[in-house]
Amino acid sequence: MKHAYIIGAGIHPFGRTEGRSGLEQGALAARAALADAGLEWADIQVAYGGSDSAGRADTLVTQLGLTGVPFVNVLNGCATGGSALFGARAAIASDEFDLALALGFDKHPRGAFDPKPAEWGLPEWYGAAGLMVTTQFFAMKLRRYMSLFDITAATLARVAEKALHNGALAPHAWRRTALDMGTILASPMVNDPLTKYMFCSPAEGAVALILASEKKARELGRTQTRIKAVTLRTRPPGSFEVFAPAIDLTPGPSPTVIASRAAYEMAGLGPRDIDVAQLQDTEAGAEIMHMAENGFCEDGEQEHWLAAGRTRLNGQLPINTDGGCIACGEPIGASGLRQVYENVIQLRGVGGARQVPNKIRNAYSHVYGAPGLAAVVILGC
Amino acid sequence: MLRIVNIRIIDPDLFETSPTLRLFGGRERTTGRIVFPYAAEDERFERVPLPDRGTLWSYTVQRFMPKAPPYAGAEPFEPFAVGYVLLPGACIVAARLQCRSFSELRLELPMELTTLVLRRNDDVATVIYGFKPEGTPG
Numbered sequence: 001m002k003h004a005y006i007i008g009a010g011i012h013p014f015g016r017t018e019g020r021s022g023l024e025q026g027a028l029a030a031r032a033a034l035a036d037a038g039l040e041w042a043d044i045q046v047a048y049g050g051s052d053s054a055g056r057a058d059t060l061v062t063q064l065g066l067t068g069v070p071f072v073n074v075l076n077g078c079a080t081g082g083s084a085l086f087g088a089r090a091a092i093a094s095d096e097f098d099l100a101l102a103l104g105f106d107k108h109p110r111g112a113f114d115p116k117p118a119e120w121g122l123p124e125w126y127g128a129a130g131l132m133v134t135t136q137f138f139a140m141k142l143r144r145y146m147s148l149f150d151i152t153a154a155t156l157a158r159v160a161e162k163a164l165h166n167g168a169l170a171p172h173a174w175r176r177t178a179l180d181m182g183t184i185l186a187s188p189m190v191n192d193p194l195t196k197y198m199f200c201s202p203a204e205g206a207v208a209l210i211l212a213s214e215k216k217a218r219e220l221g222r223t224q225t226r227i228k229a230v231t232l233r234t235r236p237p238g239s240f241e242v243f244a245p246a247i248d249l250t251p252g253p254s255p256t257v258i259a260s261r262a263a264y265e266m267a268g269l270g271p272r273d274i275d276v277a278q279l280q281d282t283e284a285g286a287e288i289m290h291m292a293e294n295g296f297c298e299d300g301e302q303e304h305w306l307a308a309g310r311t312r313l314n315g316q317l318p319i320n321t322d323g324g325c326i327a328c329g330e331p332i333g334a335s336g337l338r339q340v341y342e343n344v345i346q347l348r349g350v351g352g353a354r355q356v357p358n359k360i361r362n363a364y365s366h367v368y369g370a371p372g373l374a375a376v377v378i379l380g381c
Numbered sequence: 382m383l384r385i386v387n388i389r390i391i392d393p394d395l396f397e398t399s400p401t402l403r404l405f406g407g408r409e410r411t412t413g414r415i416v417f418p419y420a421a422e423d424e425r426f427e428r429v430p431l432p433d434r435g436t437l438w439s440y441t442v443q444r445f446m447p448k449a450p451p452y453a454g455a456e457p458f459e460p461f462a463v464g465y466v467l468l469p470g471a472c473i474v475a476a477r478l479q480c481r482s483f484s485e486l487r488l489e490l491p492m493e494l495t496t497l498v499l500r501r502n503d504d505v506a507t508v509i510y511g512f513k514p515e516g517t518p519g
Contacts, residue, residue, distance in 0.1 A: 114448050123418060125391045127451025129499060129509050130443055131475050136463055139441035147488045191441045192483070246406075246417035247438075247465060247473040 004092040004100075005217035006225040006379065008037025008210030009344045012105070014328040015174030015203055022054020022107030022204065022331070027063040029206035030103055037210040037222070039099070041065040044210070046096075048087035049103035050074030051333035054204075057103055078280070079232070080104055081207065081336025082367040082375025086232040088211050098216040102209045104338075106331030108202030120243050120371065134370065135199065135283075137242040139191035142285030146193065149300035151288060153193055157181040158306040159284035160198045160326055166313065167327025169354035172338075174203055174329040198284040203329025207337035209344070225347050228267035228362065228378040233259040235372030242370040255374040256280075256293040256366060263376035264295065269362060271295040274378075276346050276356050277317060278339035278365040281324035286368075291319070294366050294376070318356045321346060336367035336375055343379050387505045394421050394428065396496075396510040403430040404494055404510050406471060415471040432468040433494040434515065440464030440478060440486045453507070455500040466492050466512045479513040491515040 010032025012025040020028075026049065034041060041064045049057030050073055058071040076083040081104035088102040115134070117127040126132050145151065161181050167173035179197060187196040217223045235241055238252025264270055271294070279294060281287035288302045296317060297305060305311060311319040322328060322342045325335055343363035345351050362380040390397065395418055396404045407419040407426030419428045446458035454461075462478035464486070477497050480486060492512040496519075499507045513519070 115451075117451055123392060123395070123420075124451065125395060125509060126418075126475075127447075128391065128453035128507075129477055130447045130452050130454050130461065131463060131477070132451060133443065133447045136441055136443060140439040140463075140465060143441060144439040144488065189442070189444050191443060193441075245475050249467070249470075249472055 002093040002095065003214045004089045004227045005212045005214065005223055006209050006227060006340070006344055007212045007217055007220060007222040008033040008039065009341050010034070010036055010208045011172050011338065011341050012206040013172045014205030014331065014338065017204055022051055022105045022206070023060060025107065025204060025206035026051065026057060026103055026105035026208070027060055029105065029208040030060065030064055030101060033101070033208035033210050038220070039210065042067050043099055044069055044101045045099050046088070046091045047071040047101040047103065048074055048084040048091070049101065050076070050080040050084050051105050052077060052080060054105055054107040054333065057105070076369060076373055077371070078282070078330070078332045078369025079336060079367050079373040079375050080333040080369070081338070082377065083232055085209065085337065085340060085377060086230050086375060089227055089230045092211050092213050098213040100211040102211060102337060103206070104334040104336060105206035106333040107204040108331060115243065122243060122245065126245055131245070132243055134242050135191045135194070138283045138286060139194050141240060142289065143193060145285065145289050151300070151303050153185060154181065155288065155303050155306045156193065156198055156284040157184045159281070159287050160184045162312055163281065163320060163323045163326035166321055166354055167323025170322035170327070173323045173327045175323065175327045194283050194285065198326070200282055200325035200330045203331050205329065205331040205334045205338065207334050207341045209337060209340060224381060225344055226380055228269065228380045229263040230375070230377050231259045231262040231266060232373065232375045233262065239372055241372035254293055255372050256290060256368055259374040259376045260294045260366065263378050267378045267380070269378065273362050274317065274364045275358055275360040276321060276343065276363045277319050278321070278324065278342055279319055280366055280368040281320055281326050282330065284326065287320060287324065290366060290368070294364070313354060313356055321351065321354055321356060332369065336365070339365035339367060340377050340379070347379060347381055386501070389505050389507045391499065391507055391509045394419055398496060398508070402433065402494055402496065404433065404474070405429065406431045417472050417474045431471050431474070435466040435468040435492055435512070437486065437488060437490040437492050438465040438467045438473050439488065442483050453500060462486060464512070477509060477511040479511050481517065485514060495519055
């Protein structure tokens with residue numbers, strides 16, 4: 001397998017930045033990544049970028065430079081960032097390109113996402129009846145999981161508390177005030193069993209990564225961060241996804257499970273080889289379920305893991321070290337790349353107050369999006 | 382004064398109330414696989430009635446008003462329950478749930494088909510299918 005390396009990483013703070021469009025945030029992240037890599041825009045040979053709501057990434061050539069670079073727009077919901085990286089890595093692996101950009105950005109207005117049934121191939125009554133709400137899906141998937149595997153509300157609160165604790169230590173996070181479990185549990189119920197502080201919110205942000213071929217990375221003396229796997233999968237039969245008027249009687253694995261297995265295989269690694277993980281935490285229950293879907297523990301073990309602090313910064317497997325989507329918000333085009341950015345920072349040892357103390361050999365990230373796609377990235381040194 | 386309220390079935394391919402209350406799904410002609418909802422334009426499927434009883438597979442309470450459109454429910458908003466009901470031999474369908482109290486909902490609860498009024502405008506009541514705990518009054 002041809003190796004690709006991440007030689008530059010840039011981020012625009014997540015949250016809300018008045019007066020700065022999503023595209024402008026994307027441009028700033030791209031420039032920051034270029035500066036980090038010691039490169040110019042003219043050095044970039046191919047670009048994959050995307051945004052769900054903030055415009056066409058390829059129009060950024062007017063801001064970054066009209067070099068004629070091939071620029072592919074990516075539109076994959078919450079998995080947009082992962083898909084951009086998937087494309088950029090594949091371009092490097094094809095041997096046709098030595099330097100690639102992966103970019104994701106978004107700027108969502110306040111409030112829930114605004115799906116229209118027809119856009120998703122769904123009948124009008126489904127939306128009219130109030131069944132087409134993303135938070136319902138997360139709550140119902142979680143409710144069943146909690147009942148089957150004895151996960152308690154306290155565990156949900158522990159995840160949210162950890163997220164906000166870590167966010168307070170991460171300069172690029174949005175929510176930077178720690179909250180205690182009691183406050184989290186007592187906050188208004190959104191969709192039972194999930195309260196307000198257990199959910200992420202749509203927000204803003206941008207991340208850019210510069211990828212290099214092995215040849216180029218060696219030439220530049222930047223071989224610190226190797227991409228060991230990038231996998232992207234859409235849903236197999238029987239998976240339970242958002243906006244589903246019905247589910248098959250015969251359950252099937254989620255796209256996360258198949259993307260995860262493929263990533264471990266591509267990297268030649270297993271869950272025990274992973275030292276830090278960024279897992280899709282659209283809400284606190286998602287982080288819990290994704291711990292099992294990504295192979296880190298058995299169903300139900302999360303209850304003990306969270307109580308024992310195993311996933312805190314100083315735990316055995318730190319999860320969502322920058323506070324994840326709960327603390328950073330969900331600019332859906334950018335989140336998948338924020339996770340990779342955070343892993344790059346952790347691998348470099350420059351995470352400051354949130355730096356994981358354990359030696360990091362391999363860092364894992366998982367992003368999941370509607371209507372059922374997942375992307376997994378494994379980085380290592 | 383006697384008010385005559387017209388009932389509007391939100392989608393006639395979805396369910397009917399006369400002669401009996403029936404929820405429809407699609408049956409794949411070649412494999413017998415059942416899907417929901419039935420899509421008349423997809424010739425692979427024929428319309429079939431689904432079982433009118435099942436068990437509660439999962440549920441939640443919708444505590445905030447969904448974005449309108451597409452939500453077309455009654456205002457002012459009042460929280461409502463939604464869930465998935467496992468219909469044996471068919472599939473697991475999403476549905477509004479009718480219950481006296483949200484606390485009575487639990488996994489595996491036996492449920493039966495019912496109808497709910499989504500909203501009333503003047504003399505027209507828009508009606509949709511739903512499920513309620515078995516044995517509770519309509």
